[in-house]
Amino acid sequence: MTTQTLEKNSTSFSMHPKKFALWLFIVSVIMIFASLTSAYIVRQSEGNWVQFELPAGFYFSSVLIVVSSVFMHLAYLSAKKDLFKRTQALLLLTALSGVVFMFLQWRGWSELVAQEIFFVGNPSGSFVYVISGLHAVHIVSAIIFVLVVVYQSRKQMVHSKSLNSIEMCLTFWHFLGGLWLYLFLFLVLNR
Amino acid sequence: MASSAVSTSTAHAHDTHHDEHEHHELSFIRKYVFSEDHKTIGKQFLFTGIFWAIIGGLLSVLFRIQLGFPGADLTFLKPLLGGWITAEGTLDPEFYLAMVTMHGTIMVFFVLTAGLSGTFSNFLIPLQVGARDMASGFMNMLSYWFFFVSSVIMFISLFIKTGPAAGGWVIYPPLSALPQAISGSGLGMTLWLVSMALFIVSSLLGGINYITTVINLRTQGMTFSRLPLTIWAFFLTAVIGLLSFPVLFSAALLLIFDRSFGTSFYLSEIYIGGEALPNMGGSPILFQHLFWFLGHPEVYIVLLPALGITSEIIATNSRKPIFGYKAMVLSMVAIGFLSFIVWAHHMFVTGMNPFLGSVFMLLTLIIAVPSAVKAFNYITTLWKGNIVFTPAMLFSIALVSFFISGGLTGIILGNSALDIQLHDTYFVVAHFHLVMGSASFFGLMAGVYHWFPKMFGRMMDEKLGYIHFWLTFVGVYLVFFPLHYIGIAGFPRRYYSFTSYDAFSSFTDLNMFVSISAIITFSAQFIFLFNFIYSIFRGRLAPANPWRSNTLEWTTPRIPEHGNWPGKIPTVYRWPYDYSKPGAPEDFIPQNVPLSATPESNLENEMEEAQKEQVAAH
Numbered sequence: 001m002t003t004q005t006l007e008k009n010s011t012s013f014s015m016h017p018k019k020f021a022l023w024l025f026i027v028s029v030i031m032i033f034a035s036l037t038s039a040y041i042v043r044q045s046e047g048n049w050v051q052f053e054l055p056a057g058f059y060f061s062s063v064l065i066v067v068s069s070v071f072m073h074l075a076y077l078s079a080k081k082d083l084f085k086r087t088q089a090l091l092l093l094t095a096l097s098g099v100v101f102m103f104l105q106w107r108g109w110s111e112l113v114a115q116e117i118f119f120v121g122n123p124s125g126s127f128v129y130v131i132s133g134l135h136a137v138h139i140v141s142a143i144i145f146v147l148v149v150v151y152q153s154r155k156q157m158v159h160s161k162s163l164n165s166i167e168m169c170l171t172f173w174h175f176l177g178g179l180w181l182y183l184f185l186f187l188v189l190n191r
Numbered sequence: 192m193a194s195s196a197v198s199t200s201t202a203h204a205h206d207t208h209h210d211e212h213e214h215h216e217l218s219f220i221r222k223y224v225f226s227e228d229h230k231t232i233g234k235q236f237l238f239t240g241i242f243w244a245i246i247g248g249l250l251s252v253l254f255r256i257q258l259g260f261p262g263a264d265l266t267f268l269k270p271l272l273g274g275w276i277t278a279e280g281t282l283d284p285e286f287y288l289a290m291v292t293m294h295g296t297i298m299v300f301f302v303l304t305a306g307l308s309g310t311f312s313n314f315l316i317p318l319q320v321g322a323r324d325m326a327s328g329f330m331n332m333l334s335y336w337f338f339f340v341s342s343v344i345m346f347i348s349l350f351i352k353t354g355p356a357a358g359g360w361v362i363y364p365p366l367s368a369l370p371q372a373i374s375g376s377g378l379g380m381t382l383w384l385v386s387m388a389l390f391i392v393s394s395l396l397g398g399i400n401y402i403t404t405v406i407n408l409r410t411q412g413m414t415f416s417r418l419p420l421t422i423w424a425f426f427l428t429a430v431i432g433l434l435s436f437p438v439l440f441s442a443a444l445l446l447i448f449d450r451s452f453g454t455s456f457y458l459s460e461i462y463i464g465g466e467a468l469p470n471m472g473g474s475p476i477l478f479q480h481l482f483w484f485l486g487h488p489e490v491y492i493v494l495l496p497a498l499g500i501t502s503e504i505i506a507t508n509s510r511k512p513i514f515g516y517k518a519m520v521l522s523m524v525a526i527g528f529l530s531f532i533v534w535a536h537h538m539f540v541t542g543m544n545p546f547l548g549s550v551f552m553l554l555t556l557i558i559a560v561p562s563a564v565k566a567f568n569y570i571t572t573l574w575k576g577n578i579v580f581t582p583a584m585l586f587s588i589a590l591v592s593f594f595i596s597g598g599l600t601g602i603i604l605g606n607s608a609l610d611i612q613l614h615d616t617y618f619v620v621a622h623f624h625l626v627m628g629s630a631s632f633f634g635l636m637a638g639v640y641h642w643f644p645k646m647f648g649r650m651m652d653e654k655l656g657y658i659h660f661w662l663t664f665v666g667v668y669l670v671f672f673p674l675h676y677i678g679i680a681g682f683p684r685r686y687y688s689f690t691s692y693d694a695f696s697s698f699t700d701l702n703m704f705v706s707i708s709a710i711i712t713f714s715a716q717f718i719f720l721f722n723f724i725y726s727i728f729r730g731r732l733a734p735a736n737p738w739r740s741n742t743l744e745w746t747t748p749r750i751p752e753h754g755n756w757p758g759k760i761p762t763v764y765r766w767p768y769d770y771s772k773p774g775a776p777e778d779f780i781p782q783n784v785p786l787s788a789t790p791e792s793n794l795e796n797e798m799e800e801a802q803k804e805q806v807a808a809h
Contacts, residue, residue, distance in 0.1 A: 017326040017407045024399040024433060031437035035484065039441065039477055043456070048472045120453040122472045127456075130448065 022168050026175050029138065033131070033179060037186050040127050044190065050122035051191055052115055054184075057108030058132070061101050062184050068097035069177045072146075076170045082159050087166075091150045094173065098143040105136055124191075131183055135176070142176050145169050217753075225336075227328030228753050232335050233314030234646060237639070239342060240306020241720070244632075246346075247297035248713045250290045257282045259706025261688045261699075275354070284687040288357040289375045291685055293349065295360030296383070300390055301345070303493040303631045305338050308432075311496055311638050312401045312425040314646065318744035319419050321410025321761060323754045326403035330396050337393035341386045348382035356383035359685060361486065364457035364478050368449045371463055380450070384443050391436045391443075398429035398436075410743070412763035417782065419742050419767040420506075420513060423520050424499020427527045428492050434531070435488040442481035449473070476541050483534035490627050491530045495523060497634020498565065498594075501587035503767075504641050505569060507740045508584035509576030510778050512768035515568045522561035522568075529558050539610040548607040555605035559598070566595050577771070577778070581738065582656030586637035589664045590630045597626025600675065615685075618678025621671045629667045636663075639723070644737045648750040649730030655722040659715060666712030673701050741767045741781045764804065765797075 043049075075090035109129065112118075117125040149169045152158045158166050217226075226232060253272075256263065264280040265272075275286040313331065317324055325331045348355040357375025358367035362383065370377040405418075405426045418426075445456040449470075457478045458470035506513040513519060535543060535551040569591045578584065600622040603609055613619060643651050677698050682689060689695035689702075736745040746761050761783035769780040775792035786793055786801035793801055 015407070017403045020407060021326060021330070021399050021403045024402055025395075028395050028399075028433055028437045031434055032441050035438040035441040035481060039445070039456075039481055042480055043474055043477050046474055048459075050472075121455070123454070123456050123474075124472075126448070126454045130445065134444070 016164055018164065019168055019171070022171060026172070029175075029179070032134070033183065036127070036131055036134070037183070040131075040186075041190065043123055043127070048122070050117070050124045052112070052117050052125065054128075054187055054191075055108035055111030055115075057104045057106075057111055058184055058187075061104035061108065062181060064097055064101050064104060065177045065180050068094050068101065069174055071097060072170055072173045076163075076166055079153065079158050079163060079166050080160050084153055084156070084159070087158065088150050088153050091146050091153065095143050095146045095150070098139055098146070102136055102139060105132055108132070128187060131187070135180055135183060138176055138179075142169075142172055145172060225332060227324070227332045229313045229317050229325045229328070229331060230646070230751065230755075232331050233310050233312075235335050236305055236309030236313060236338070237646075239339065240302050240310060240635075241723070243297050243301040243306065243342065245716075245720075246349075247294050247302055248716060250294040250297070252710055252713050253282075254287055254290045254294070255706040255709045257287055257687065259703040261690050282687075285357060285374055286354055287687045288359075288373070288685065289354045289379065292357050292359050292362075292375070293345075293355050296345070296356070296387075298628065299360060299489065299493065300387070301342060303628070303635070304394065304489070305390070307631060307635045307638075308425065308428055308492065308496050309335070309338065309397060310635075311421070311500060311642070312397065312429065314642065315421055315744065316401055316404050316425055317408070318645070318747065318751070318755060319422050319742050320405060320408060320413055321743050321763065322404060322408035323756075323760070325400045326407060327400055331400050334393050334396035334400065337389050337396065341389035341393060344382050344386040344389070348379050348386070351378055351382070353377045353379055355379040361479075361482060362446070363482075364446060364449065364475050365461055368446060368457055369461070369463065369468075370450070384447055384450075387443060388440065391440050394432050394436050398432040401425055401429040402433065410760045410763055416517075417763055417766045420502035420516070420519055421496075421499040421742075424495045424502070424523060427523050428495045428499075431488045431495070431527050431530060432492050435485040435492070438481055439485035442478060442485070445481075446478065476538070476543075479538050479541060480534070483537045484531070486537065487534040488527075488530040490623075491526055493627055493631045494634075495526070497590060497631040497637075498523065500634050500638040500641070501590045502569075503742070504583050504587040504637050505572050505591075506768050506770065507641075507738050508579045508581055508587075509573050510579070510770045511572055511576040512770055513568070514571040514574075515564070516766070516768065518564050519568055522564040525561040526558060529554060529561070533558065536605055536607070536610075539607045540614045545607065552605055552607045556602065558605075559602055562594070562598055566591065566598070569594075579738075581640065582651070582653060582660055583637045583641035583738075585657070585660045585664075586633045586640065589660070590633040590637065593625045593630040593633065593667070597622055597624075597630065601626060612681075613678060615683055616678040617674045617682050617684055620684050621674035621678055624671045624674075625667075629671070633663075636719070641738065642744075643723075643726065643730075644733030645744050645747075645751075647727045647730070648733055649726050650733050650737065651726040651730060652722050655718055659718045659722065662715035662718070663712055666708055666715060669708035670705055670712060673705050677701060677705075736781075739777075739779050741769060741779055743782055746781065746783055 071090050071094040075087050075094060078086040078090060109132070112125065112128065117128075119126055119129045146169055149158060149166050152165055222228075223231060226235075253268070256265065262281055265276050265282055266280040269276050272282075272286070275283045277283055313325070316322070345355075353374040355375060356362065356367070356379045357373050358380065362380070366372050367376055367380055370380070405422060409418075445454075448454040449457050453469070455470040455473040457475050458468065458473040459475075461468045461470065502513055502519060533551060533555045535547065536555045539548050539551075573588070600618065604613055604619060604622055640651055640656055643649070680698060682695060682698070690699070733749060735749060738745075743761060743763070747755050748757060763782045764785045765780065765782055767782050769775075769792075771778045772780060772789075772792045775789060780789055780792070785804050786797050787804045790798070790801065
């Protein structure tokens with residue numbers, strides 16, 4: 001293991017390779033959503049664009065995702081203090097709010113359907129489904145990640161001396177929260 | 192540098208580390224099939240890439256037969272193509288389109304992206320930066336197996352009843368979005384999209400690993416300014432891939448929704464057989480924007496690794512430092528950056544605003560500057576060098592030739608006004624086959640000839656290498672040079688036959704000539720294939736450093752085990768291009784030789800550094 005230390009010493013860049021890889025993954029996710037939102041603008045500028053109200057569910061879910069980030073952060077702080085039970089409880093709360101977030105997104109979709117904005121139809125509606133749906137897929141992966149960290153915490157693998165996995169989970173969760181806020185704001189401002 | 196204490200403690204640590212490696216032998220499957228070793232994964236990419244290159248080349252020969260000898264009796268191909276040969280013995284026109292499409296897809300993605308970047312990034316990055324393996328061996332293994340599954344699906348699509356995808360490798364909707372448009376847009380297109388989605392996952396997994404390894408796992412002393420140009424090229428390629436492949440994913444995702452779920456992202460107001468489709472409000476141009484935002488960087492994903500490989504080979508075999516190391520790096524960075532803001536030059540004739548067109552034209556022409564810097568630096572590196580003409584060196588010099596002759600026509604095509612005449616003609620085909628196709632292919636070949644001794648511990652046969660080189664080099668020019676004339680004359684690409692129009696009845700002899708050249712060039716590749724396979728088993732045993740090269744991979748044993756260096760990872764003290772340094776007894780000084788060991792050849796500032804080294808050592 002000392003080899004690893006030397007190899008780490010030898011570079012000027014001290015971030016853990018796995019964490020760095022996560023950031024690169026985040027970059028690729030950003031590119032997917034950047035391309036979808038640019039496609040939205042390009043298509044919108046061509047006209048023939050049906051206007052509609054964004055569902056109330058999206059407003060509620062945006063608030064909830066901020067709350068979930070607070071839970072996640074508290075979980076991280078308690079992991080730093082080696083409070084295992086508290087960490088696990090807060091992580092489970094985070095995962096639960098992720099599930100409720102998805103439920104609210106689903107409610108949002110139902111509201112859209114009630115407004116007669118379907119997935120198949122004018123692209124202005126289809127884009128909303130694709131963007132929120134693809135974001136939800138990422139949330140699913142993040143919920144699984146949180147549950148993995150809960151498991152690791154139960155096995156005493158997450159503590160003040162070994163914070164790597166919970167730190168990565170924290171980064172990813174905050175990122176997806178921020179991403180949704182961006183997407184939501186984008187949809188509110190470009191209708 | 193407090194290296195003294197560190198190095199003694201690590202020498203010990205390395206010993207135990209080393210023992211660990213000796214004692215557990217991996218099972219055959221873990222060692223050769225589901226391997227996490229970067230060298231094995233690199234070879235897996237190489238073998239798969241060669242397999243695809245044969246298929247892709249064979250397809251091009253088949254459709255060249257149709258273009259050179261229209262209407263010829265092809266009944267003898269029935270055993271191979273079956274129902275795609277019509278009752279009259281001619282090639283099925285829709286299958287012609289499918290072959291063109293698959294040739295493009297296979298060559299661009301499976302051979303020159305996975306086969307080139309996958310092979311050499313995997314094989315060389317840890318060896319040249321001084322790492323035991325990639326940052327994550329598991330992700331690296333996944334990267335190969337995603338590519339493998341993607342390959343299997345694409346391969347299966349060649350044999351289905353309705354034929355593989357046939358809308359061109361750019362798969363523009365509405366043609367690709369409507370199964371009723373051509374038979375290739377049915378199941379073949381679905382398989383194409385599934386395969387490419389897996390391919391994108393594979394590329395991203397690989398790319399994330401390459402970037403992390405280069406940034407995090409360099410050995411002691413390996414600063415960015417001491418990285419070999421190969422590593423710079425692979426690094427920038429991976430960055431470009433990381434930014435552009437997700438965009439292709441978005442484009443493909445929306446296309447999948449249009450095809451299978453009835454959305455209208457790309458479709459609007461279409462009548463098929465007099466019947467109106469329900470899709471309203473989509474924009475096919477949107478697809479082109481998304482596609483070419485990947486598509487143009489993809490050109491450099493294909494080309495940059497070849498440029499990196501040949502920079503290294505040309506410096507080594509000219510026995511001279513690379514001319515303008517920093518300029519080479521900066522021009523690659525510039526090319527990488529510019530590649531993201533020129534995509535609309537593929538779309539000059541889509542009815543875009545001509546003023547927007549001239550912006551893209553300007554940006555496109557700016558790429559000529561870093562490209563020319565690279566060409567000049569290649570030539571000035573060769574200038575007055577003690578050139579050793581190994582097969583790898585010949586392939587590298589030929590790359591410079593293709594890069595220049597193909598790049599020149601790029602300046603012509605980049606003009607939005609000239610593009611009106613030349614768009615989608617054989618002039619474009621000639622241009623990108625020289626500058627991207629052949630140049631990258633020659634970079635791949637140069638890399639195989641140069642690093643074969645490190646991959647398999649044996650040498651390839653030089654004489655066969657020379658024969659392979661000259662036949663391929665001359666062949667490539669004989670194939671693609673005439674296409675410029677055919678293109679200027681207005682022949683559009685992707686047409687099954689020209690003989691039905693009087694205007695195009697000329698040039699049949701030239702087309703025949705091109706086809707014969709293509710067949711000869713393709714056949715010449717089997718010389719390579721024989722040489723490659725024969726040398727793996729029977730080649731002359733390779734010496735430790737056959738090309739008297741400076742980079743770290745030549746400090747490993749003849750066949751490096753898992754972990755690459757049996758002992759400690761070498762420390763790096765100098766840049767990789769100390770060739771023919773005045774005063775030095777040999778004409779090369781490897782990167783792991785301390786400056787304090789070469790007082791006779793050190794420059795003034797290096798003398799100071801050498802003293803610091805000695806202080807640190809005591």
